[in-house]
Amino acid sequence: MNLSLKLKHIACSVLTIITATALTCCSTGESKEKENNSKALALPVYTVDTSDAVTVKDYLGTIEGKVNVEIRPQVEGILQEIYVDEGSFVQKGQKLFKIDPSAYQETLNNMVATQNVAKAKLENAKLEVERLKPLVENDVISEVRLQAARSDYDVAKASLDQATAAVRGATINKEFTVITAPVSGYIGRIPKRIGNLVGKGDNDPLTVLSDVQEVYVYFSMNESDFLYFTKLKAKEDSIAGTTQRHNQLRFPEATLILADGEEYEQKGRVDAVNGQVDRTTGAISLRASFPNEDNILRSGSTGTLKISEVKKGVIQIPQIATSELQDKTFVYVLNRNNKAERRTITIKGKSKDKYIVSAGLQVGDRVLLSGLDKITDGSSVIPIQQ
Numbered sequence: 001m002n003l004s005l006k007l008k009h010i011a012c013s014v015l016t017i018i019t020a021t022a023l024t025c026c027s028t029g030e031s032k033e034k035e036n037n038s039k040a041l042a043l044p045v046y047t048v049d050t051s052d053a054v055t056v057k058d059y060l061g062t063i064e065g066k067v068n069v070e071i072r073p074q075v076e077g078i079l080q081e082i083y084v085d086e087g088s089f090v091q092k093g094q095k096l097f098k099i100d101p102s103a104y105q106e107t108l109n110n111m112v113a114t115q116n117v118a119k120a121k122l123e124n125a126k127l128e129v130e131r132l133k134p135l136v137e138n139d140v141i142s143e144v145r146l147q148a149a150r151s152d153y154d155v156a157k158a159s160l161d162q163a164t165a166a167v168r169g170a171t172i173n174k175e176f177t178v179i180t181a182p183v184s185g186y187i188g189r190i191p192k193r194i195g196n197l198v199g200k201g202d203n204d205p206l207t208v209l210s211d212v213q214e215v216y217v218y219f220s221m222n223e224s225d226f227l228y229f230t231k232l233k234a235k236e237d238s239i240a241g242t243t244q245r246h247n248q249l250r251f252p253e254a255t256l257i258l259a260d261g262e263e264y265e266q267k268g269r270v271d272a273v274n275g276q277v278d279r280t281t282g283a284i285s286l287r288a289s290f291p292n293e294d295n296i297l298r299s300g301s302t303g304t305l306k307i308s309e310v311k312k313g314v315i316q317i318p319q320i321a322t323s324e325l326q327d328k329t330f331v332y333v334l335n336r337n338n339k340a341e342r343r344t345i346t347i348k349g350k351s352k353d354k355y356i357v358s359a360g361l362q363v364g365d366r367v368l369l370s371g372l373d374k375i376t377d378g379s380s381v382i383p384i385q386q
Contacts (some may be wrong), residue, residue: 065210
């Protein structure tokens, strides 16, 4: 009986120990769980989805006036007068330069004198023909004398025509000594000075006259961007049922950023495309036109063209959700257990404050928006949906 009581006592003791151990373990697990929950950060998350993105591409451009005319002398001589200054605005027909006309005036005088001699010879030949006509009619002299006189008249007439042409040529050369503006516009640099010898064989022009009421901005676009607009036009033509293959590509309005960083108030349009891609650079040249009534833009200036593209159904995430290390971009994605997982992504472009992601994320992924410096791989997060 005593043995039985002892066994029961031992059994009760063991059961008590097991129960106490179980309770202790449960208590420890609960405390650890509470401890982990207390360490989890409440952070905002962004659920990945597809949407349309507007990307803006920058292209460096060179500005030129719609009309750029090199002013070159048509005759050689000493530059005698400069009527304009660099940068001044001139009207069409206004005098710009004057070359010493004295040599051309003398040549003109000689040509006029030669013309007068030819006129006198023609008059004498005419008188001789008129004098011989009645003599031939009365059989006083032979017909041969009259024919010879008429030939002399024809020669004199041709000589007069030749002298008249020489006078016109000398007059034109003399008029070329005064150089006028062929168009209205702004005067460029004037490298020559009064007293310099100038001629039409000079390497540099006297100046360049630019009409900048409308300007062209020349720029280059890489083949990938150009294919985007080419495919866009083909898609639009397909929807509209258009079969014309030579219609000009349709580009959105272009915005010009000036050298000081300010945006030019007028919008431009791309109105010309080069027919071939440059094999060395893989780019194609284009031209955009901008109005310039206020004469803000000048030839030779540079600017940055901004042209937008619309990407349909792409994945975008806020830029603040990313971090960079060397040449890689990372985000933290929450799994089903709200644990943070560091993931590498590939960025294809930028749309305002968002990145366009081409690889590394899928629709439905939850990306952390902040607190990236406070967590590591496997950290628990209490998501706050944005």
